[in-house]
Amino acid sequence: MMFRRTSFAVILVAAFLSTTCNSTPLTAPTNSTITLTAGTRVLPIGGSTQLTAEVIEQAGTPVQNGTTVRFTTTLGRVDPAEAQTRNGVATATFFAGDDSGIADVRATSGAANAGSTTTPPPSTGGTGTTTTTPSSANVVQISVGAASIETVTVRANPATVSQSGGTVQVVATVTGTNGRTLPNLVVNFSATHGTLSSGSAITDAAGEARVSLTTNADTEISATAGTKKSETPAKVTATAPPSVTLTCAVGATNNCASVSTGDTVTFTASRASASSVISSSTLDFGDGQSESLGSLSSPVSIAHRYNQAGTYTARLTASDINGETTTTSSVITVTDLVATISLSVTNTVTRTVQATATLSATGSTISRYEWTFAPDGNPATLTTTTNSATSSFASAGNKTVSVRVVLTDGRSAQASGQIQVP
16 A cells, blocks of 8 residues: 555655746747847837847757747837747737837747847838948837938928918928838928918828918918927018019011011010919910910910901910909001002103002011002003102003012912002
8 A cells, every 4th residue: 555655645745847948938048148129110100010039049950840939029029028939039020009119029938148130221111231230130120100310301382482371281291210201190280471271181101291371471470390390491482463564566666566367466465573473374376376485484476377367366374373353455556458559650751650569567567569550551551669660651631550469478468559640
């Protein structure tokens, strides 16, 4: 009976020792080193990144598979809080949570030391420098939310409004390390004049927060995110409304009060010196035709012909970058091309007649005058480049003198007159 009791006790002790060994986590041995890295060192509110802990024994080999690594953080959370190694590496995920700040994330395992490590630059989409630190290799710092902000810039589009008032869009861009844009951050806006649609906005995936400003005066807008304020404010300038001028000329005549059909009319469109910046302009000639003249950054001249008699109103319409529109006009009176002729007897003995022709076209260039003296004129026909001609008739009586005036552009006009020759 004594033998059986002793054996039973030994069996119980062995079972107890086996259970104790199985429940104790496997940790890194003495003089091992542990190195912790993070996928990124900058996170927005609610963001996350992977953590990687590499555990190496003193001999330079990975620790045994299943070695437990514990993760802790001063901000946010790590899930799982404990992970086992595989080929010397244990992974977990850091979750930033809803608070801004700098999280000190640490990885530990048994007697492992921090050692030294080579740390890559933060994964920010930019460039950085790889460094080696002599200690704290098992700790990484992750900037969360406002704590990750390095710069805030602000701009307005467009940068001008009319003096009668207008609305522009204000955009603030929030960036972190190496220019990485930061989403989900609150940006506060302030303006020296006018009314903002909202005093604050949340940055989007591109790190941009947007509000609108309505103002009628020169205005500066600033943006603040966390403790960072835009160094240079966005400026909106109130400008005069659009103003343009339109002139009309025919040849050397600087007006269009008398224009003949087919005359070349030259319009000149200009932006007035005090005008706001023109974005587009159009000249409507009043006869069903029009032409775009662009921004009128410099005066624009354009030629046009009216082929039918009538009164036309040419209108120049321009819009500025603030969306305001202005119109100016010029009235053009167009008449048919007409020639007149005057006749006089200069010598009754030789029955000599002088003819003089006048053309109604203003500024037109005349190529020639074609004359006819009938009947029995000497010469009977004559061509001149001046507007007068002389011919003698063989007999007395009622005589007819005709002229055809030909212009260099091919147009022509005819006139005739009668005179009694003694």
